[in-house]
Amino acid sequence: MGTLSDVKKQDAEIFELIGEELARQRDGLEMIPSENFTSEAVMQASGSILTNKYSEGYPGHRYYGGNHVIDKIEALAVERAKKLFGVPYANVQPYSGSPANFEVYMAVCDPGDTIMGQNLSDGGHLTHGFKTSATGRFYKSIPYHVNKEGYIDIEEARSLAMQNKPRLIWVGSTAYTREFPFKEFSEIAEECGAYLAADISHISGLVVGGMHKSPKDYAHVVTTTTHKTLRGPRGAIIMVTEKGIRKDPELPEKIDKAVFPGMQGGPHDHIVAGIATALLEASTPEFKAYARQVVANSRALGNALSERGVRLVTGGTDNHMLLIDMTPFGVGMGVFGQEALEAAGITVNKNTIPGEPSSPFFPSGIRLGTPALTTRGMQEPEMEEIAGMISKIFSRINGYSLPQKKEGRSEYIESFRKDMRSDKEIAAVRERVLELCRRFPLYNKMAL
Numbered sequence: 001m002g003t004l005s006d007v008k009k010q011d012a013e014i015f016e017l018i019g020e021e022l023a024r025q026r027d028g029l030e031m032i033p034s035e036n037f038t039s040e041a042v043m044q045a046s047g048s049i050l051t052n053k054y055s056e057g058y059p060g061h062r063y064y065g066g067n068h069v070i071d072k073i074e075a076l077a078v079e080r081a082k083k084l085f086g087v088p089y090a091n092v093q094p095y096s097g098s099p100a101n102f103e104v105y106m107a108v109c110d111p112g113d114t115i116m117g118q119n120l121s122d123g124g125h126l127t128h129g130f131k132t133s134a135t136g137r138f139y140k141s142i143p144y145h146v147n148k149e150g151y152i153d154i155e156e157a158r159s160l161a162m163q164n165k166p167r168l169i170w171v172g173s174t175a176y177t178r179e180f181p182f183k184e185f186s187e188i189a190e191e192c193g194a195y196l197a198a199d200i201s202h203i204s205g206l207v208v209g210g211m212h213k214s215p216k217d218y219a220h221v222v223t224t225t226t227h228k229t230l231r232g233p234r235g236a237i238i239m240v241t242e243k244g245i246r247k248d249p250e251l252p253e254k255i256d257k258a259v260f261p262g263m264q265g266g267p268h269d270h271i272v273a274g275i276a277t278a279l280l281e282a283s284t285p286e287f288k289a290y291a292r293q294v295v296a297n298s299r300a301l302g303n304a305l306s307e308r309g310v311r312l313v314t315g316g317t318d319n320h321m322l323l324i325d326m327t328p329f330g331v332g333m334g335v336f337g338q339e340a341l342e343a344a345g346i347t348v349n350k351n352t353i354p355g356e357p358s359s360p361f362f363p364s365g366i367r368l369g370t371p372a373l374t375t376r377g378m379q380e381p382e383m384e385e386i387a388g389m390i391s392k393i394f395s396r397i398n399g400y401s402l403p404q405k406k407e408g409r410s411e412y413i414e415s416f417r418k419d420m421r422s423d424k425e426i427a428a429v430r431e432r433v434l435e436l437c438r439r440f441p442l443y444n445k446m447a448l
């Protein structure tokens with residue numbers, strides 16, 4: 001990433017803002033479970049001259065000249081993805097997770113077909129058929145749910161699938177703290193004749209690190225973003241498994257056509273190079289140790305929070321993520337938790353919880369995780385320390401509640417935010433956060 005000296009010369013405003021964001025990342029505890037810090041090598045490859053090229057098509061079959069080098073880069077990224085995930089086909093061109101998932105629909109469904117995915121407020125993703133997403137508008141979406149304990153309700157999913165005979169079923173989601181039941185979903189898909197797509201965006205780093213079961217023997221198609229636990233640049237990969245090719249030998253070709261020309265134009269070759277570099281990093285023993293520590297940290301944080309009376313959906317975690325049920329503080333209190341933590345420099349996101357009693361914009365939970373903290377080198381003792389800080393901060397939101405009427409909510413939250421920013425106890429936690437961040441420096445060679 002260098003020193004950004006040319007940005008400084010040419011665009012002082014953007015230079016200042018990048019500096020501001022670097023300081024925010026360095027001086028805070030990044031606990032949004034879908035975020036991470038890439039290596040400088042990944043950043044350099046992604047910020048390279050490869051951004052200058054157009055290369056619609058695939059290696060050996062491009063619509064523009066001058067692609068003999070790009071062909072080698074893309075082929076290398078594809079080979080690394082296939083080897084790392086143990087699949088016979090990979091497409092590394094999707095711009096990000098949402099287009100990648102849409103490309104899967106385009107490959108295996110016709111508009112109007114029935115599809116199934118995990119319900120949004122039960123931890124699912126917009127692109128798995130939520131009503132406001134194109135996937136919920138162009139396809140007939142039948143959501144499945146989690147049970148009272150917060151685990152995927154397999155029996156419900158099975159009976160919905162048998163009743164509705166979907167063309168495509170999604171397994172894998174964005175706010176689920178337990179191992180995904182790939183085997184059970186593969187049996188359901190088998191029984192009703194559906195394609196099974198595993199969206200492992202959140203857990204792909206754990207899968208290649210051996211900390212989560214791989215979907216490769218169960219799903220026909222696997223999608224993942226590359227910037228979460230996998231620690232690459234912002235992008236995505238679509239893969240077809242041996243099982244997928246057995247079901248439909250033309251599936252790889254259908255995916256290729258859905259990506260280009262179906263959905264996308266020229267691939268972002270600089271990102272493809274960054275993905276290749278990230279995949280190389282993810283194939284090392286160091287990455288396996290990283291994935292192990294991510295889960296160890298998440299479990300340690302979960303235990304330490306539970307000991308302090310914080311309520312976790314499902315009571316704990318199997319992966320990199322925790323979902324805090326904030327209803328003991330009141331309905332719709334996720335935003336209060338998020339704002340109070342942010343005042344101390346701890347970044348999380350408000351999130352719906354199973355059976356959400358409020359709304360997606362004022363949900364009753366908080367989602368947090370350990371991938372980024374683990375990249376900084378933090379371990380179990382730091383998780384214990386952070387749990388103490390979180391529970392201290394939560395004690396400061398007692399007495400506040402989400403106004404029942406929508407009018408006036410923004411003003412109330414703004415005034416709450418001010419209260420948190422001037423709260424002495426939160427200021428003391430902010431100092432401890434800064435001290436912890438200094439002990440685990442981030443991008444310390446990067447000077448702007």
Ligand code: DSN
Pocket residue numbers: 034097125174
């Ligand atoms: N925004 C991603 C996440 O935070 O999980 C999903 O698209």
